[in-house]
Amino acid sequence: MTALQTRMAPEDISEIITRSAGAIAQVQPDLGRGVTEAAGPAVWVEPQDEAQLAEVMRLCDEHGWRVLPVGAGTQLDAGYPVPRPEVWLSLARLNRIVDYAPGDLVVTVQPGLPLAALQAHLAEQRQMLPIDPPVADEATVGGVTATAASGPRRALYGTLRDMTIALRTVYPGGRVVRTGAKVVKNVAGYDMTKLFVGSFGTLAVLTEVTFKLRPVPLHRETVFLFGDVAQVQELRRRVVGSHLIPSRLEVIGGAFDPPLVSGSRTWTLAVDCDENPSASAAQTRQLLAWANEIGMEAEVVQGDAADQAWEAYRRQLLAGEVCVRFQAKPSALAGIAERLQQYAEARGWTSRVTAGAVGGAGRWSFAGGDVSAYAEAVRFCRGQAAEEGGGCVIERAPLAVRSMVDPFGTVPATQTLMEQVKRTIDPNRVMSPGRFVGGI
Known part of the structure; x- marks a missing residue:
């Protein structure tokens, strides 16, 4: 059977999936409002494990049913509007920590686990996944991985793509494919893991993600420096050209209300430090000296107060x-x-x-x-x-x-290559068709 032979009623799709895959499959009368090109009846599927998910993917590819993977749904208002999928594939039940080796600073989790829950679990061992993207509290590991979400901490630690070292994915057709390895050091060659991070669910479905971790800083200290844009630019230039090691370095402006700290002005340069107390104090002294030379005001916050300021920043974005x-x-x-x-x-x-x-x-x-x-x-x-x-x-x-307006803007020079990758992995175009750059 080909994709061109397959237009079925949602009730029939649900029955086939339930009978063949054993997954929970229910017809929802109005799925997709505000997300897809047109809302309407579709099948909401909740696999309980990778085996069920693989069978669902095999059926979708065989029948040509379009699939939209969903975690908490917080990242669905990004990318192109997609044609209404026949199958909404919920990963909510794949929400476990599969393996955690604190001594190796490596964790493997399923995609339906909320990012906040993962961070809370890691914090018990004084460890963290060093990303702080402006996403909703319920955002899942799968969602932030699929959209490659990052935040201010990328200044020191890099992006989510840098921290993802292995994946388990299910391709259209149901084949389970592993990429990378559950160790920080890996063999040389093309890193297939990076291919799926930020792919917006247009290639395959993630079932496990392995991250390298970092210790939670023993001391947190942020200096907020206030002035006009010219002063902020000059201070930024000095910081970047210096020996200082900021964990976050953000220019901040606009209507943050309540303000991040009591002294907030229209423009702020926020310089965060994850070093030990003595190193943080040395960095703060240098920043305050430069601020005094340039004519900027400053406020220093530490510990929980620093964390609260950055949390207010994230939420207000x-x-x-x-x-x-x-x-x-x-x-x-x-x-x-x-x-x-x-x-x-x-x-x-x-x-x-x-x-x-x-x-x-x-x-x-x-x-x-x-x-x-x-x-x-x-x-x-x-x-x-x-x-x-x-x-x-x-x-x-x-x-x-x-x-x-085009969500992605100018088509990149790599568009042809990306289209070839899509054709190779998803020849029937069942995975979130049209959602990614250039309508892939």
Whole structure:
């Protein structure tokens, strides 16, 4: 049977999956509202283990049923609107920690486990997965892996792609494929693991993810330095060119309310340190000396207060109706951030803008307009980033906005290669078809 021969009623699809795979499969009358091109009846499937999931994938590939993998659903407002899938594949029941070796700083987990639950478990051993993306509390490991979500800690620790060392995946057709190895040191060659991180569920379904971990810092200390954009840029230049080792280095502006700390002004450079108390104190002294030279104000927070400030930062970035991520050379990010903030203020919008002053990536979260205005704002951000050799993608936006303006922007030079990979792994195009860059 080919994909062209297969249009079945949801009730028939549900019966086939239940009978053949043994997985929970229920027809939902209105799945996809706000997520897919059109809402309507579809089958919600909850496999209890990898074997059931593999059989579901085999059936979907055989019959040509489109599949949309789902964790907590917090990342579904990114990417292109997709045609309504016949099967929504929930990974909620695959939510265990499979293997944890604290002595090796390695953990293997299933994709349905909430990221917050994983971090809480690791914290009992004074360890962490060093990512802090602005995602909802219920976001799952699978969701953040599929979208390659990262946050300010990338300045020191790198991105989620750097921390993912192995995967178990189920390909369309039901074949289980392992990539990488559950050790930090691995053999040379092409790293297939990186292929699936950030693929938006368009290639295969993750069933296990193995991460390398880091110890929880013994001391946390953040210096918030306040001034205008020119002062922030000058201080950023000094930090980057120095011997200092910031774990986070963020330019922050806009309507953070309540403010992250009591002294917040319009523009802030937040410099975090995960070193021991004496090293952190030395870094703070240098920052305060430079701030005094430049004419900036400063506030130092430590321990739980520092954690609370960064948590407020993360949560408030989630408050906007639209959030875009822009990339450019790090030295240009503060200027781009200022122009984005001015754009929002001219329209009376609520706006928050941040820029990672090391990695070359920033976020702009805003609310207060309508669909067409939001689409124009995305185009404006894209133009600003393009002038500095960068780009802009939509991380979160209503379906109508993503239907009006391309979520990813310019098609990359690697588009042909990505399409070939898609054809090789998913020749029948059943996995989240059309959701990724260039409509893959």
